[in-house]
Amino acid sequence: MWLWVDRSMTPPPGSGSWEPLLYGLHQMQMRNKKRRRELGSLIKRFRSGAESLPRRGGADHRGGGDLLV
Template structure:
């Protein structure tokens, strides 16, 4: 009886070692073959791994579609934290606002767009109306800021220079 229990413990310990090796060292997608009670466990882990891989691929494609859509917008788009830390901007934001992506990732937008009106607009947090801003380059911008997700802001800047030239 003691020999059977000892053998069973050794067998389980061996399977635990194989599982640990597969999870932390071996980079293959296929788990080690399992027997007995280990077979459904290893199969379940393998299925979960395949589902996670598929989900990561789907999320990656969703992010690509979002970025592609944001790049095709006729406005500059910047995503920031509530404190103003930039974590994404589209190509038009680089063009119009002079941002550099990915170099400006994490930089505070107030350190990059140094206009007192803009600083005041962000600090008062009254985004019910857009901010009309004239850049040093002579461009006229209409800037709208809105809450995006938890503790994040979406900033949309539209070049309205042509409207000011006509008037």
């Protein structure tokens, strides 16, 4: 594959039946790259929100009150 040779994100020009295959692979890689970026952003937002939550000493919820771990 062209990515293993020069790490380029654009496929080489194809001819014949290779062209739609290379284009399909390129589109799939672009979608996966976008999803990884979105997932990374979501994880950062989750971590930021989790860090802002108050912490409690333990997970014992027998005393009533709210359960915050």
